[in-house]
Amino acid sequence: MRKWREFEIKLETLTPFRIGGERPIPGTTDVDSPVVRVGDRIVVQSTSLKGAYRAELERYLIDTSYDKANKKWKDQWTQPCIPADERSISNDEKKLVDQGIYKYCCSYPGFDSSICPICYLLGARGLTGFASVPFLNMEIEEIARLQFIGIDRVTGVSAKGRIGKFEVIPEGNTFKGNLYLLQEDDILGWKFGKSRSLSDSNGDKWLESGEWTEEKIIKDLIIDRLQNLQFFGGFKSRGCGRVRITVTPVN
Numbered sequence: 001m002r003k004w005r006e007f008e009i010k011l012e013t014l015t016p017f018r019i020g021g022e023r024p025i026p027g028t029t030d031v032d033s034p035v036v037r038v039g040d041r042i043v044v045q046s047t048s049l050k051g052a053y054r055a056e057l058e059r060y061l062i063d064t065s066y067d068k069a070n071k072k073w074k075d076q077w078t079q080p081c082i083p084a085d086e087r088s089i090s091n092d093e094k095k096l097v098d099q100g101i102y103k104y105c106c107s108y109p110g111f112d113s114s115i116c117p118i119c120y121l122l123g124a125r126g127l128t129g130f131a132s133v134p135f136l137n138m139e140i141e142e143i144a145r146l147q148f149i150g151i152d153r154v155t156g157v158s159a160k161g162r163i164g165k166f167e168v169i170p171e172g173n174t175f176k177g178n179l180y181l182l183q184e185d186d187i188l189g190w191k192f193g194k195s196r197s198l199s200d201s202n203g204d205k206w207l208e209s210g211e212w213t214e215e216k217i218i219k220d221l222i223i224d225r226l227q228n229l230q231f232f233g234g235f236k237s238r239g240c241g242r243v244r245i246t247v248t249p250v251n
């Protein structure tokens with residue numbers, strides 16, 4: 001049997017907020033940049049939340065576990081990976097790998113590598129993780145349309161063709177969704193917070209010191225990390241994206 005723990009994620013918008021959706025088919029709407037929807041529902045898509053959460057986890061592990069002065073990991077098994085391999089990594093990211101701050105993506109099988117804490121939660125290439133990051137649904141759908149205007153540098157009035165309409169969610173709105181965390185899979189013998197028996201990898205080495213208890217992982221790597229996301233979504237340079245996230249255990 002599989003057992004799950006459940007956490008409610010509530011996101012409140014403290015400023016206008018938007019996660020951009022696909023560009024509309026010309027002629028179907030007068031909005032140039034809509035917000036993302038699933039069907040007719042306005043949502044925060046899970047991939048956006050997962051990406052922001054992952055970046056926050058990377059920063060946290062580097063801040064707490066990497067000795068920047070001596071350029072050494074205090075616990076090398078907590079070194080996060082960049083989800084890219086030697087072929088797909090960018091030149092700028094490669095510098096971070098060369099400096100030893102990141103490693104290449106965790107993948108399974110991977111005979112001489114281990115799985116980093118982030119991939120333990122969110123999944124590595126070829127191996128599922130323990131957490132399932134949800135879509136967040138908007139509680140009461142409310143949307144504003146704003147206009148941006150490009151000013152002609154010579155005439156000082158709005159430039160032809162440089163006017164566009166975009167959608168934002170006004171401040172004071174709420175999105176909600178539940179994160180599921182696999183607690184136990186008795187067929188595979190997986191238990192959250194414990195190292196998995198994986199034949200073709202060094203596995204979850206970071207858990208072997210015993211420092212990371214189940215409750216510490218839940219507090220430090222799940223609840224506190226999600227709640228620490230203070231800016232999220234697009235148009236930050238236009239004053240959007242300040243949020244408050246609250247995570248509450250359901251069971």
Ligand SMILES: [Zn+2]
Pocket residue numbers: 080081082105106115116117118119120124
């Ligand atoms: Zn990883």
